[in-house]
Amino acid sequence: MVRNTDTPFISLTHLNGNVMCAIDTATTGLQAGFHDLIRICIMPLDSEFKPVPSHPPLELDLVPKRKQNIDLKHPYISKMKIFEICQRGLDPDKTADFFGEWFDRLALPIGKKIVPLAYNWPHDRGFIIDWLGWAEFERVFHGHYRDAMCAANYANDRSAFCAERPPYPKLGLSEICKALGIERDRSH
Numbered sequence: 328m329v330r331n332t333d334t335p336f337i338s339l340t341h342l343n344g345n346v347m348c349a350i351d352t353a354t355t356g357l358q359a360g361f362h363d364l365i366r367i368c369i370m371p372l373d374s375e376f377k378p379v380p381s382h383p384p385l386e387l388d389l390v391p392k393r394k395q396n397i398d399l400k401h402p403y404i405s406k407m408k409i410f411e412i413c414q415r416g417l418d419p420d421k422t423a424d425f426f427g428e429w430f431d432r433l434a435l436p437i438g439k440k441i442v443p444l445a446y447n448w449p450h451d452r453g454f455i456i457d458w459l460g461w462a463e464f465e466r467v468f469h470g471h472y473r474d475a476m477c478a479a480n481y482a483n484d485r486s487a488f489c490a491e492r493p494p495y496p497k498l499g500l501s502e503i504c505k506a507l508g509i510e511r512d513r514s515h
Contacts, residue, residue: 339374344439345469347372352451355391355409356398359453363391364419365412367455371433372444385429389458390416423459430467440469446500448474479503 339347349370356362370384378384390413391397397409417425430441445451452472456464476498483493495503504511 342442344436345442345471346433346435346439347376347444347473348441350441350443350445350448350451352454353404353408354401354454355393355404356396356401357450359450359457361393361396362398362401362454363389363393363396364454364458365389365391365409365416367458369429369441376444382433385426387422387425388412388416389419389422392419419458423463426459427463427467441467442469443472444474445472446475446503448472448477475500475503 351368353366354362366388368386371379371382373379479495479498483495486493495506
C-alpha cells in the first residue's frame, strides 16, 4: 500500500494512482444502444476493498430514454421498478453531467481513472458508453477492469486443465457468491 498524497484515500500500489471502484448497473434489457441504463452505482474502494468513507458512492436512477424498448421479460426488471424509476428517476443527460462532477471530486492525479470492479463488465460497459458517450467514458474509466465473471471462468478453466471439478459450475452472480460463502441481501 502507498498513500497517494494527491488523493485522500489509500490506493493499491499497482493501480499507479488510479482508483478501484465497484460498479453495478441495471438496464431495461440486454442490448446497449437499444435498451437503456436505468440504475448505476459506483463505489470507490480502498486498498482493503472497503468503501472509502470520504467519497460516498454515486447512486443514480435514470429515466429510460427509449421507453418503447423496455423488455419486461428481462430477469432483473419488474413493472413496479420501471414505474418507480420513471416517476423518480433523473434525466440521463443531466445525470451524465452530475457523474462528471462526482468523478472530478475524487481529486485523482491528472490522467488517472477509475479501474472498474464488476460482474460481467462487458455488459455494463456498453450501457455506460451509451449513457456517457465515448469521450467521457475514455476520460473516466481505465481499461484494466476486474471482472468476477471472468475470474470465475478462469478458475473453471484452470481446474479443467488440472482435471479437477470446476469451482463455479454455474456462473450466475448468486451461484458464485454461494460458492464463496458470501451472503447478499439484494440481487446485485
